[in-house]
Amino acid sequence: MGIWFVAVVSLCISAIVSSLFNLFKKNLPPGPPSLPLIGNFIWLRRPISELEFILRRLKTRYGPLMTIRIGPRKLIFVGSHSLAHRALIQHGAIFSDRPPPPATSKVLNRPRRVISSAAYGPTWRLLRRNLTQGILHPGRVKSYSSSRQWVLSILVSRLKEAFESESSITPIDHFQYAMYCLLALLCFGDKIHETQIKAIESVHRRLLLGFRRFNVLNFCPLLGKIIFRNRWKELMRLRQEQEKSLIPLIRARIHAKQQSISNNIQENDNQQVLAYVDTLIDLQLPEENRKLEESEFVSLCSEFIAAGTHTTSTALQWIMANLVKYPYIQTKLYDEITGVLRNVQHQTIEEEDLGRMPYLKAVVLEALRRHPPVHFVLPHRVTQDIELDGYVIPGDATVNFMVADMGWDPKVWEDPMEFKPERFLGTEIGEAFDITGRREIKMMPFGAGRRICPGLALALLHLEYFVANLIWNYQWIPVEGDDVDLTEKQALTTVMKNPLRVRISPRNS
Template sequence: MEIWLILFLFFCLCAAFKSFLNLSPHNKAKQSKLSLPPGPPKLPIIGNLLWLYSSFNELELILHNLRQKYGPIITLHIGSQPAIFITTHSLAHQALVENGVAFADRPPATISGRIITTNQHNVTSAPYGPLWRVLRRNLISEILHHSRIKSFSHARKWVLQILKERLKSHVESGEPVLVVDHFQYAMFCLLVFMCFGEKLDEKVIREIEDVERTLLVNFRAFNVFGSFPLFGKIFFRKRLQQLFDMRQREESVIIPLIRARRERKEKNQENPNELFVSYVDSMFNLQLPEEGGRKLTEEEMVSLCSEFLNAGTDTTSTALQWIMANLVKNQQIQEKLYSEIEGVLGIDEEIKEEDLVKMPYLKAVVTEGLRLHPPAHFVLPHAVTEDIVLDGHVIPKNAMVNFMVSEMGRDPKVWKNPMEFNPERFLSDEGEMFDITGSREIKMMPFGAGRRICPGLGLAVLHLEYFVANLVRDFKWVAVEGVDVDLSEKLEFTIVMKNPLQAHISPRVK
């Protein structure tokens, strides 16, 4: 409380000084030209922060209510900077697709963000420009291109067997399965293999998983450095040191794996085909043209590996749990999906990845899961590169802009009975596939849209379809007697089930 009192008094002095500066004719003229989107009243310097502080976890509900009063674009002042939230499909399309270049930048990183991204040297946080293009192009061409994704089919099959063995232990014991831990571990095994090209021991995988989840789960504690960039370092030094310690531990785990991979790659120069391609391999000779053509440092490689592991693990395992929860809750949908799978495969025991394209209901189930339960209810913040007019308001240069993903996917003006899990809504009589990228129009955007759309979209959808199909094909999933499936939400790194899914599973009779 003493720290907050000191901060409050300091802010009052700053506010008085700022008000004096704003009396100049130049500043008055500058302000009169700009008309920010509307929002609730704010205090000088701290903006709406005190108003939001006690209920920051309910930001989505707050914005939903503010939309009724202020319209589809809302401005909140988090600290002294405007944060603009766009809530409708049409305005999201205007911003991210029609004005994609202007909205493609990222806000400057906070001190905590700079620590975990090595000064914004990863795909998600890099400013729009040469560095971002190099890093994104490398990720897509070397790992996420469809031919590369296909080459990891053996790894998906290996991980599926790991997951099945873990689930079979619950079949034998008769105990209900708490699925989230199994899903997270399976996804982590797969992404670790894709990242480092090795089937590592469970102990090593668990160590990597622990350091990454520690950063993810605790990172919200460092938001204070975004709200108070100047004073956070002074008043929250211990918290900042905790972040340095977590990052140092992450480097101590990841860097030896990078070095071991480099050594193995150098030893196999004469027989490069003996090694599986990995994401780390693509980093060794990557050059950064805007920085003199230098190569990546080991610390920057750690940031890229961390981004790859977390983006591919947590969001996918979260989405997988939501989909399976709805299949447990809606047995008729689960059985319809099982019938489609059996109709495609016949007596074949194995689901091949090429079989997935023959299963439109499977794709509809996955798409409906992403619509109703997007793992992230907001995208990563965008920043505009120039003042731009949207819906009669000016979005000022460098303002942080975000989009209400779940609000769009659940909008009753667009979706009939939006809170109902209904895959049939995605089955078109004309056989057209739903455009989840939003390039033609945005109705939902679980992967974002425009130039900063998640590059791992195709990989994520493949993983969801592959694992959902196999889990339903091999096991019947039912609710635990007396325990209803609770679809309440809770914010962690992603939006997870408040009460994680528990289910009884039994083998399908074949």
């Protein structure tokens, strides 16, 4: 007993001394006082949903570069456009790694085998290049125009049926279903049955809704597996359901591809299109010299579908909410569309027409500035100590970028909390606005630098295409007596506090 006591006390003293040494040896960015091992007491009595509100208050005191300690971890928060550009663009290679995956990620994903969390290195380059040069190549994206038309017809039909059976509709449910249909088609190359779409959607939805519940499992996994064993079992069941919904689709696509090869059928024959699964079949992982395992197919396909559905449908809801809230903006957008088409007999707006609609682009960009899909991009990890704004960012720190704050900075944007698409028109910003942030970061809803969202161009296309056609087909009207609520349910994401409910009136019928 005495030996164990001495050992434990020695380890504790060693950890405290080490923490104190690290605390003072480097000129870290400022932040609230903390204790070794424990970190900042403020986090012990605050829910994670209040994190952003607290950071915003701390930013006024400590500046746009802060250090927050949660237990032994050092988290660096960046809330400045210039600092974000210096980090992600000028020192991109150093800021392009990811923190080690948490315990829950090891259940839901094969660690470091999905693009979003893979370590910066050969495997990440291979997976990202495979996505950008394959399924997201501009020529390939154009080949999916018929898929978007099919999904648009589903969305318009569902909205019509919902409105005919109810006095008002909740569009977010229909937006999400449409995006799942579209991304599943891009992923598996076939029009998936509704029951399969619902199964995929159900798992993803429960994972999103359970994020905070499952996140507690990451703080002390060994102890948590005992204390929260039922929650661990729930997480394991969700992974099994994820595999159950995706593996049959993956196997069917691989079998169909093999049959095509054996029958010497070319991609363009029989109206075949390249699916995301097709691009994964022959990938050879460079660091292990092997092909992907089935569980890795599941993780990559799940990442592909989830990344293109939740963020796009959420952004779509915010756009339509603002167009309902401000009918004069909706009218101006509709007038632009009619001016481009010049023929009310058009049933749909073609993708080729979108390039002649600058106000449409301005509406989408303004929504992404005012309501970015997430308020923080995925955390970065620096690969070595580096100086930023006179402070040292240590190599073991996790770096977070405050996306929403950058889009709401009054030093950059006039009346930043107002919805003004006109700010993206004219010579100062206009069509030349660089949302990638290569020249200068003014907002970064898709991130920036080497880890920028690879689906940026596809997401913008989807938003413009569906917004234009939704406005072309229907007039969107607020429910009588209801004020469109543009407040957010929680700080970390832009989920609406009260889901948008509207009435729609068919146009051009």
